[in-house]
Amino acid sequence: MSMTGAPMIEIEGLHKHFGAQHVLRGIDLSVSVGEVVCIIGPSGSGKSTLLRCINHLETAERGRIRIDGQLAYREEVGGAFRAHTNRAISAVRAQVGMVFQHFNLFPHLTAIGNVVEAPIHVLHKPKGEARRRGLELLAQVGLADKAEAYPEELSGGQQQRVAIARALAMDPKAMLFDEVTSALDPELVAEVLTVMRDLVQRGMTMLVVTHEMNFARQVANRVIFMDHGAIVEQNTPERIFGAPQEKRTRDFLRTVLER
């Protein structure tokens, strides 16, 4: 696990409301190239919203997001925000892979069809090349023999691994994982975490919202504890799990680790 200095994802002063509810209260966060950052916290703490803002699936009202040094999604012109064109927004999203809690595979396409869809139609890769790379990625997530299966023929764990391969097929600069094991039966969690550990080994920059404390403890370079739309505490996994500084962190860890 190498840690290099250059920031891949930089977030400054991010604010987001859902109606009257202030779900992100000024988030500052930077993820370096090759770094693995896990975000933990109670549900409703804003972790998923933060991840969705990074991919502009939610629009933050205030704050800046930079991906690989580029200001993403909008400009500030004379104190006012001006949204980028939809095409420019899509171009940034194409650089950041995202995996969802509920997989969101395209049910009308086979596993390989899911994986090659965006490389062919967004990156305009030749079909043969996209397919070759797609099969490689399916093999990487342990599903070489399921290329022609439809999502409904796959278990949850298999579907989630296809979803990871689908995101990787875009050669993303970073990967966002949004509670990707939360919807899985307990016996299927391990196979997905194994694939994620493998990605860590390959040096992928990863921002992982998770309830898997052991995973966070074992693979994260840094763990962030969020509560009520703010980052309460962040540190190495040893310090967060071994000697949490904030009372809210201690209370949260006590409840989840006692289960």
Place this chain on the structure above:
Amino acid sequence: MELFNLEIAVNNLGPLLAGLQMTVLLTLVVFPLSLVFALMVALAGMSRFAVLRWLVKSYVEVIRGTPLLLQLVYVYYVLPEAGVRLDSFTAGVIALTLNYSAYMSEVYRSGIQAIARGQHDAAAALGMTHGLAMRRIILPQAIRIVVPPLGNYFIGLFKDTALCSVVSIQEVIFTAQILASRNFQYFTLYTVVGIMYFAVSFPAARLVGYLERVMRRGYRRRRG
């Protein structure tokens, strides 16, 4: 008085079949036009431009709020007063297409909206623009949802073409009216017409039922 006169039925079968041919032709012209136009209306109705949404909403409400018979008469008899003169077939096609597109656009709309938010999210996260996501991800799934209801509209349209008799298109009802006014064999002629409609509608309804079952089976390829 004998009710069903087989000889009359056989003797008039030729012109009645010609009428049925016109009925089928109307259906086969109007339905594809409506399929395409209704999709355009549905997409316009979900546009981010408020004017377009408002236009679509007004169109759909006006069509739904007035009888098809009136719409037919309007296109054929009233438009000429504004200088738009159409032959009866064109008028019938326009009125039916406008009418069916309004209803079918609602079918498309509900089909598209039935596709889960997560599909939009996944497509967007892969860098797809809205148009590309619609074309490659949302519409192919929505089609499966809308095929059965659209099939029912096809059958409805086949029967509604009968109204075109009021703008003197020689479809099967109009033909029967002309024949009956000569020989007064209402029972025989209209019974034959009824059998003709049923002979087409019933298999079509079975076909729609079959499609419905196929669509419900999911995306797994049907092996063997």
